Amino acid sequence: MATEQPLAERSLQRRHIEAVVAVGRLQSVHGAARALGCAQPAVSRLITAAEALVAMKLFDRTSQGSRLTAEGIAFLDRAQFVLRALQRLSEKGAARLPVIGLGCIPRAMHSLMPGVLERLQTKDAPQFRLQVTEGSSNAIIEATSRAALDFAIARHELGSPRIPRRFVLDHLYNERIVVICGVDNAAIPETRVRLDSLAKRSWVLPIRETASRATFDRVLLEEGMAPIVPVIEVRSFESNLALVAGTRFMSIAPESIARRHAAFKAVRIVRLRKALPASPVVLIYDRSARDDRGRHALVDRRSDRPSPF
Numbered sequence: 001m002a003t004e005q006p007l008a009e010r011s012l013q014r015r016h017i018e019a020v021v022a023v024g025r026l027q028s029v030h031g032a033a034r035a036l037g038c039a040q041p042a043v044s045r046l047i048t049a050a051e052a053l054v055a056m057k058l059f060d061r062t063s064q065g066s067r068l069t070a071e072g073i074a075f076l077d078r079a080q081f082v083l084r085a086l087q088r089l090s091e092k093g094a095a096r097l098p099v100i101g102l103g104c105i106p107r108a109m110h111s112l113m114p115g116v117l118e119r120l121q122t123k124d125a126p127q128f129r130l131q132v133t134e135g136s137s138n139a140i141i142e143a144t145s146r147a148a149l150d151f152a153i154a155r156h157e158l159g160s161p162r163i164p165r166r167f168v169l170d171h172l173y174n175e176r177i178v179v180i181c182g183v184d185n186a187a188i189p190e191t192r193v194r195l196d197s198l199a200k201r202s203w204v205l206p207i208r209e210t211a212s213r214a215t216f217d218r219v220l221l222e223e224g225m226a227p228i229v230p231v232i233e234v235r236s237f238e239s240n241l242a243l244v245a246g247t248r249f250m251s252i253a254p255e256s257i258a259r260r261h262a263a264f265k266a267v268r269i270v271r272l273r274k275a276l277p278a279s280p281v282v283l284i285y286d287r288s289a290r291d292d293r294g295r296h297a298l299v300d301r302r303s304d305r306p307s308p309f
Contacts, residue, residue: 012053014086017079019046020058024076025146027065077164080147081286098128103140103152105211106237107175107254108281112153137211144284152284155211169282176278177212177252179270180241180262185248192271196225204240204249205230211279216252219276241267252276 022032023043033040047066051058058072068076104113113132133140137154144152145164156169163169179198181188188198199220205228206213217227231249234240240251241258245266253261261267 016046016050017083019043020050020079023066084147099131100128101149102132103149105154108153111256155279156282168287172281174278176255177276178255178258180253180258180267181250183265183268192273194273201250203228203230204232204243204251207233
C-alpha cells in the first residue's frame with residue numbers, strides 16, 4: 001500500500017520560491033546555486049519540484065542558461081512579493097520591527113512625506129519601521145516591480161517603466177513643472193512669454209533619467225523645438241534652484257517646490273503663454289497589499305488621499 005506523500009512535500013515551500021527567484025534573476029542555475037550557497041543539483045531539483053507543484057513550466061533550459069517562460073515571468077513577479085513578505089514575517093521583537101520599503105520621488109519628499117512622518121510619529125506603538133529611498137520615478141518604479149520596495153510614490157506617464165498588472169496605481173494628485181529664473185534676471189520679462197523665445201538662453205536641467213526632464217523634452221518636441229542642451233545637468237532640484245538663484249541660468253522645477261522658493265524671493269516662476277502639462281503622482285503597490293498597514297500610513301484615512309501640501 002502506497003503511503004501518502006507528506007504535506008510539506010506536496011506544497012510550495014520557501015526553498016522552492018528562493019530557488020525560482022534566484023534562477024529567474026540570474027538566468028543561471030549555476031549562478032543561483034552560488035548565490036544561495038548550495039550545490040547546483042540541489043537547485044535543479046528545487047526548480048523541477050516547483051514546476052511540478054504549480055503545474056507550470058517556469059524555465060526554458062538552453063545552452064545560454066535558464067530563461068523564464070511567459071508563465072515563469074508572471075510567477076516570478078508573485079514569488080518575489082511572497083519572498084519579501086516571508087522575510088518580513090521572520091523579523092521578530094520590538095528591536096526588529098518589520099521594515100516597509102518606500103520609494104519616493106524628490107518632489108513628494110517635500111510635499112507628502114512630512115505629513116506621512118507626522119502621522120507615524122503620533123502613533124503610540126509603531127507596528128513597522130518605514131525605510132524611505134529617494135530616487136527618480138524610473139528607478140523606484142523598477143525597484144517596486146521587482147519587489148525591492150513595497151510601495152512607490154512616483155510620477156507615472158508616457159515613457160515610464162512597465163508596471164506588472166498585479167500592481168495598483170492610486171492617484172494622489174497632479175503637479176506640473178514650471179520654468180524658473182533668478183529674481184534679478186532682468187533679461188527674462190515678467191509678462192507671459194513663449195517657450196521658444198527662451199530656448200537659446202543658458203539652462204541647467206535635471207539629468208535625462210528623471211521624469212521631469214523627459215516631460216520637458218517631450219513638450220519641446222511637440223512644439224517643434226529641438227531638446228535644449230543644458231550647460232549643466234544636475235541630479236536634484238535643490239541644485240537646480242541654487243544655481244538659478246545665483247546666476248542667469250534658467251531651469252525647471254515642480255510647481256510646489258518652485259512656489260516655496262519664490263515666496264522667499266530665491267527664484268521667479270516664468271510666466272509662459274502655454275503652461276507645461278501637469279503629470280499624475282501615484283502610489284504604486286501590489287494589489288495584495290491594499291489593506292496593508294503600511295498603505296494606510298501613507299494615506300490620510302479621512303480622504304484616502306494624501307494632500308500635496
